[in-house]
Amino acid sequence: MDFLTxxxxxxxxxxxxxxxxxxxxxxxxxxxxxxxxxxxxFGLTSFLVAVLxxxxxxxxxxxxxxxxAAADLAVPQGxxxxxxxxxxxDAMSMFMGIIVTTVTLAALIYSxxxxxxxxxxxxxxxxxxxxxxxxxxxAFTGDMFNLFVFLEIASISGAALAAxxxxxxxxVEGGFKYIVISAISALLVLFAIGILYSEYNVLxxxxxxxxxxxxxxxxxxxxxxxxxxxxxxxxxPLHMWAPDTYTVAPAGSTPMIxxxxxxxxxxxxxxxxxxxxxxxxxxAIGWAVIIVGLLSMFVGVMMAVHQTDxxxxxxxxxxxxxxxxxxxxxxxxxxxxxxxxxxxxxxxAMNGGIFHIIxxxxxxxxxxxxxxxxxxxxxxxxxxxxxxxxxxxxxxxGFYIIGALAIAGxxxxxxxxxxxxxYESVLKFNPILAIVAMFVSLVTLASFAKVFYSAFTGPPMxxxxxxxxxxxxxxxxxSILAVLxxxxxxxxxxIVDTIVAPATNALISHASYINAVxxxxx
Amino acid sequence: xxxKIVRTVANQLILFILIFGLYVIAHGHxxxxxxxxxxxxxxxxxxxxxxxxxxxELKKSIRERVLSVMESTGALVFAALAFAGLGTVFFYNFxxxxxxxxxxxxxxxxxxxLWTGGYIPIMNYAVGLKVIxxxxxxxxxxxxxxxxxxxxx
Amino acid sequence: xxxxxxNFPFLASALLIGIAFYIILFKRNLIKLIMGIAMLASGVxxxxxxxGYRAGGNAPIYTNVPPGPMVLSVPQALTLTSxxxxxxxxxxxxxxxxxxxxxxxxxxxxxxxxxxx
Numbered sequence: 001m002d003f004l005t006x007x008x009x010x011x012x013x014x015x016x017x018x019x020x021x022x023x024x025x026x027x028x029x030x031x032x033x034x035x036x037x038x039x040x041x042f043g044l045t046s047f048l049v050a051v052l053x054x055x056x057x058x059x060x061x062x063x064x065x066x067x068x069a070a071a072d073l074a075v076p077q078g079x080x081x082x083x084x085x086x087x088x089x090d091a092m093s094m095f096m097g098i099i100v101t102t103v104t105l106a107a108l109i110y111s112x113x114x115x116x117x118x119x120x121x122x123x124x125x126x127x128x129x130x131x132x133x134x135x136x137x138x139a140f141t142g143d144m145f146n147l148f149v150f151l152e153i154a155s156i157s158g159a160a161l162a163a164x165x166x167x168x169x170x171x172v173e174g175g176f177k178y179i180v181i182s183a184i185s186a187l188l189v190l191f192a193i194g195i196l197y198s199e200y201n202v203l204x205x206x207x208x209x210x211x212x213x214x215x216x217x218x219x220x221x222x223x224x225x226x227x228x229x230x231x232x233x234x235x236x237p238l239h240m241w242a243p244d245t246y247t248v249a250p251a252g253s254t255p256m257i258x259x260x261x262x263x264x265x266x267x268x269x270x271x272x273x274x275x276x277x278x279x280x281x282x283x284a285i286g287w288a289v290i291i292v293g294l295l296s297m298f299v300g301v302m303m304a305v306h307q308t309d310x311x312x313x314x315x316x317x318x319x320x321x322x323x324x325x326x327x328x329x330x331x332x333x334x335x336x337x338x339x340x341x342x343x344x345x346x347x348x349a350m351n352g353g354i355f356h357i358i359x360x361x362x363x364x365x366x367x368x369x370x371x372x373x374x375x376x377x378x379x380x381x382x383x384x385x386x387x388x389x390x391x392x393x394x395x396x397x398g399f400y401i402i403g404a405l406a407i408a409g410x411x412x413x414x415x416x417x418x419x420x421x422x423y424e425s426v427l428k429f430n431p432i433l434a435i436v437a438m439f440v441s442l443v444t445l446a447s448f449a450k451v452f453y454s455a456f457t458g459p460p461m462x463x464x465x466x467x468x469x470x471x472x473x474x475x476x477x478x479s480i481l482a483v484l485x486x487x488x489x490x491x492x493x494x495i496v497d498t499i500v501a502p503a504t505n506a507l508i509s510h511a512s513y514i515n516a517v518x519x520x521x522x
Numbered sequence: 523x524x525x526k527i528v529r530t531v532a533n534q535l536i537l538f539i540l541i542f543g544l545y546v547i548a549h550g551h552x553x554x555x556x557x558x559x560x561x562x563x564x565x566x567x568x569x570x571x572x573x574x575x576x577x578x579e580l581k582k583s584i585r586e587r588v589l590s591v592m593e594s595t596g597a598l599v600f601a602a603l604a605f606a607g608l609g610t611v612f613f614y615n616f617x618x619x620x621x622x623x624x625x626x627x628x629x630x631x632x633x634x635x636l637w638t639g640g641y642i643p644i645m646n647y648a649v650g651l652k653v654i655x656x657x658x659x660x661x662x663x664x665x666x667x668x669x670x671x672x673x674x675x
Numbered sequence: 676x677x678x679x680x681x682n683f684p685f686l687a688s689a690l691l692i693g694i695a696f697y698i699i700l701f702k703r704n705l706i707k708l709i710m711g712i713a714m715l716a717s718g719v720x721x722x723x724x725x726x727g728y729r730a731g732g733n734a735p736i737y738t739n740v741p742p743g744p745m746v747l748s749v750p751q752a753l754t755l756t757s758x759x760x761x762x763x764x765x766x767x768x769x770x771x772x773x774x775x776x777x778x779x780x781x782x783x784x785x786x787x788x789x790x791x792x
Contacts, residue, residue, distance in 0.1 A: 010612045014605070021597040024590065067613040145753055152760045156767060163771055169778035170789040176705075176771040183712050183764050184699065187719050190757055191692075194719070197750070198726040244790045552738045558759050627737070634738035660766050667773055 001051075006071050008052040009064040009087045012097070013137050016045055020129035027122030035112055038125050042108055045132075049101045053094050057502065061516040062089045063142070074517045082204045082517055088142030090513060091502035092354075096139045096266045098499065099358050100259050102484065103365050104132050107252025110369055110477030114251040114376060124164060124253075131157035131256050138263045142517065143204045144193045147267060148186060151232075154260045155182030161253040162245050174248035177241040178257075181231055188228040192221040205274060206517035209510060214279040225271050226288070232264035235326065236295040239319050243303075246315035247381070251372060252477065254311075255365030258318060262357055265322070269329060269507060277336065277510040286334025293326030294433065297440045305447045309381045310371045310455070313447065314364065317407065320440060321360045327437065328353020328422045331429050336508065345425040350504045351496055352421030358500075359414040359488060363406035366481040370400045373470045373478070374455070383451055388460030392467050397456050399478045404452060406485050408445035414485050417492035523576050532574035539567030547650035551639040557649025564650075565657040577665035584662065589655045596652030603641050603648070615640035684725035691718030705772050705782045709765065716761040720754045727751065 004011070019041040027034045056062055063072045064087040074082045089097075108128065134154030141147050159182065163175025197203060199218070200211045212218060227238075234242035242261075249257055272285060280286070300320025307313040332350035335341040373396045374389065375381055390397040406413035409420075419441060427434040469475075488495055506513070523529070547560030572580055607614030617623055618640040627638040636643075680686075691714055698711030727747035733740050735748035772782060779787040 007608065007612065014601070014612065018598070018601045021594055021601075025594055064612075066611065067607075067615060068611055069614075071611050145756075149756065149760070152764070156763060159767060159771075163774070166774050169775070172771050172774040172778065173787070173789055176768065176775065179764065179768055179771070180708065180712065183761075183768070184715065186760075187712075187715050190753075191719050191722065193753075194723040194726060194750070197753075203749070247790070553736060554734070558755065629737075631737055631740045631742060657762075664766070664769065664773070667770070 004048065005051055005055050007064070008048050008055070009062060009089050009140050010066070012045055012048050012052065013087075013133055013140065015041060015048075016129045016136075017133045020126045020133065023126045023129070024122045031121070034122060034125065038129070039108065041129075042105060046101050046105055049097055052089065053098060053499075056089055056091060056094045057498070060090075061506075061512065063087070063516055064089075075519060081202050081207050085146060086142040086204055086206075086517060087140045088206065088513070088517060089140050090516075091499075091506040092266065092269070093139045095354065095358070095499055095503040096263060097136055099361050100132065100135045100139065100256075100263070102480075103255045103259050103361055104128070106365065106369075106477045106480045107255050108477075109480070110474050111252040112473040113471040114372070114474065124161070127157045127161050127164075128253060128256065131161065131253075131260065134158075135256075135260055135263045138267060142206060144196065144208065145203050147205075148189050148193060151189065151264070151267070152182075152186050154263065155179065155186065155232075158182075158253075158257045158260050162249040162257060164250050164253070165248070168248070170244075171248040171250075174241075174244040178245040181238075181241045185228040185231040188224050188231075192224040192228070195221045195224075204517065205270065206514045209275045209277075210514050210518050212275060212279075214276075218276075222272070222276055222285075226268065229264050229268035229271075230292060233261045233268070233322060234296075234319050235292045235322065236299045236319065239296065239300075242319055243312050243315040246318060246368070247309060247311045252369070254368045254372070255361070258364060258368070259361055261318075261322070262325075262361060265325065265357070272333060273336075273507045274510045274513050277508075280333065280336055283334035286330050286332075286336070289326050289330030289333055290433065293323040293330055294436060296320060296323030296326065298323075298436065301440045301443045301447070305443060305450075308383050310374070310383050310386075310451060311368065311381050313451065314367050314371060317444060317447070318360075318364050320444065321356070321364070321407070323440075324419070324422060324437065325353045325356050325360070327426060327433060328356060331426055331433075332504075332508075335429070341429075342508070345428040347504055347508075348421055349425035349429070350507065351500050352418050352425060354503050355421060355492075355496060355500045356418035358495075359406070359418045359485075362481050362485050362488070363403045363413075363415060366399055366478055366485065367403035367407070369474070369478050369481070370396050370403060373474055376470060376474075377467045378464050383455050385461060386455040386464070387458050388456070389464075389467070390456040391460060393469050395469055395475050395478075399482055400452065400456065402482050402485060404445075404448035406489070408448060409441050410445075412486070412489045414488035414492065417489065417496075421496075523579070524574050528574050532570055536567050536571060539570070540564055543567065543654075544650075547646055548643070549634075549636070550646040551642045552634040552636065557646045558653050560646075561650045561653025561657065564654050565661065568658045569661055572661060572665055577662065577669060580662065581666065584658065586659065586662075589659045592655035593652050593659070596648045596650075596655065599648040600645055600652070603645055615642075617641045617644075684721060684728075688718045688722040688725065691715075691721065703784045705775065705784055705787075708784070709768050709772065712768070713761070713765060716757070720757055723750045723757070724754050 023034060023038060026037055063074050065071065065074045066085045068076065068084055074086050076083060131154055134150050134157055137150035138147065138154060141150060159175045159179035162178050163172045165171040195217055196208055200208055202208055202211065231238040245257065246254055297320050300316050300323060304313045304316035304320065307316065328349045332346045335346040374386065378386065402413065406415040409415040423434050423437060426437065543560045543564035546555035546563055547557060550556030604613050607616045623637055623639055623643055625635055625638045627635060695711050695715035695718060698707060698714065702708060702711065727750035729744055729746050732744045732746040735745045775787055776782050781787045
């Protein structure tokens with residue numbers, strides 16, 4: 001057990017990676033063997049994530065240095081800078097890791113029945129494992145160049161998954177847009193890494209944060225990193241790829257590509273709070289994040305209202321809800337140099353923003369899965385052609401109702417808790433922002449109610465009178481998320497104290513992140 | 523299919539390209555080179571064969587099942603070597619000082635001893651195998667795809 | 676080599692990145708878009724290798740190297756990794772363009788779009 005706890009950061013990333021290469025070999029023996037193997041490996045990985053989460057909650061920051069004489073020996077004997085590749089797991093990394101693991105578990109169980117009849121199924125599961133490895137590596141990395149490598153792994157796997165149904169023309173187009181945007185953004189990240197390396201001659205995040213002086217070149221690097229991560233997380237005005245890609249991705253891969261966007265958001269926060277955190281004394285960087293958040297909220301929901309394709313509407317809502325997270329963290333970033341304001345409302349804003357990440361990923365994944373369930377039975381995503389589905393697809397209707405009420409912020413579901421935190425704290429910062437946020441929430445509820453009335457109630461369409469409910473594995477996958485949504489909604493205080501507040505502390509106190517690697521080096 | 527001269531020359535040259543590629547892979551820990559670079563040289567030789575002969579002709583000689591097994595073998599050897607050091611830390615170079623590739627290299631400029639490096643030369647071979655199999659599968663699949671066929675599953 | 680300014684590799688890299696952004700933003704053919712991304716990758720790789728240069732340095736290997744200072748070796752490793760990743764990305768993009776051509780018969784980005792709004 002001690003062995004598992006010490007080596008957990010690398011086993012979580014290495015075991016699914018090896019499994020991704022074994023799955024095509026096993027797939028030649030049969031579907032059941034392959035599915036059983038995938039679920040076993042993923043169960044083991046989820047157990048390791050739970051072990052590591054408990055450990056990080058008790059101990060604080062965990063380090064893993066590759067190839068050293070001991071796992072936590074980040075700076076070798078006689079050196080003053082860390083020269084090895086390091087994984088550094090703090091509370092914010094663990095928070096994102098928990099989100100990604102839960103969504104992947106639900107998506108895997110959901111996809112078991114969905115792919116019957118498709119060719120190349122072994123590659124689908126391999127790609128899902130590779131996407132999981134990319135996202136967890138992005139969460140755990142303590143090294144700027146490893147951030148680039150895992151970002152590219154996640155992008156390539158995500159694009160291949162989005163274009164999986166190559167017999168449809170629009171699927172390949174959605175995947176192509178995703179890979180083009182990801183390639184350009186990753187090259188900009190590499191350029192910024194080159195600039196930072198040329199100045200300070202170290203690559204690990206803690207060491208750069210220790211040595212950084214805020215020169216002009218560093219500001220250029222921050223601008224490049226901000227633009228690159230804004231492209232990846234679909235913030236307006238760089239959001240054009242998101243509706244196309246989220247619409248065409250099959251089965252359980254849409255929640256995972258969604259989670260990959262929020263891992264890019266985590267990378268943005270890691271860079272701004274940890275590396276540049278000591279130099280933010282005006283509110284300029286915070287206001288930049290707030291403005292991108294406001295634009296995303298507003299443009300996302302306005303474009304979503306008049307969509308007829310159900311998944312495209314949900315994709316625009318994903319852009320809009322991403323704006324809430326940027327708003328919350330942006331307010332925290334704007335007041336980070338001001339201790340009085342930070343204690344009054346900055347921490348609550350950051351708690352609200354971070355809590356909203358996990359809430360949003362859960363209810364958006366549930367909504368996407370419900371929409372794909374409808375597509376599985378009917379074969380169309382156009383809401384004008386759907387009607388009266390509530391008679392025959394009771395479980396799917398129930399899950400859609402849970403998701404829609406959660407996204408609109410109705411108690412007792414989890415959206416209410418995080419949105420209330422954001423409203424209260426942002427109101428004290430600047431009232432106009434809170435008013436825009438509440439207006440966006442109203443329009444969100446309106447658009448989901450419109451789709452509910454047209455698709456689920458009313459007389460059934462003559463072509464679809466005989467639809468049945470979706471298979472059991474899909475219902476099990478969706479119900480995992482629904483149970484978590486209701487649980488988070490009923491006990492928000494418990495969740496905030498256990499996993500959200502430590503994450504906020506980890507982001508604000510960048511000194512502890514640096515000291516974990518550099519020791520007490522002056 | 524190009525003319526008989528091109529085909530004959532390609533048949534003779536592929537041997538030298540293969541030897542040079544394997545040399546670059548094997549000496550990766552001493553001179554510039556290594557797994558990916560040597561693998562790319564060998565794949566450029568295969569692209570030369572693809573241009574000289576038809577892609578359909580080449581598909582008869584290079585079977586897709588062999589490429590898939592080669593690729594997985596390369597990946598699993600690399601992963602096994604990385605996991606084998608888990609007694610200390612992941613990726614620990616446990617072969618330094620042991621009888622396999624275990625000599626300690628002298629410092630400063632020296633003529634280069636091939637038997638040094640720990641598990642790095644073995645990882646070079648594994649990565650080179652994987653790159654040869656992977657890139658030639660990609661190149662072969664693109665050529666077949668553009669000419670209208672598919673590779674078998 | 677006194678007539679070549681010391682910043683020449685950085686100027687070349689900036690020129691490559693500038694041309695690449697022009698191609699990506701203003702050209703409509705999908706194959707040209709892929710070429711633009713390859714050119715952007717070349718520009719960034721050149722930038723990273725060029726920033727490791729130290730005046731009068733030799734190659735960073737020990738086999739039969741003349742004595743003296745060496746250039747930095749970490750940027751060369753970063754560039755190799757970046758080249759490998761870009762090979763995979765370009766292969767994926769080319770395959771997708773072949774699929775798009777098969778479905779819509781055109782590689783012009785205005786005429787082969789299906790998802791709008």
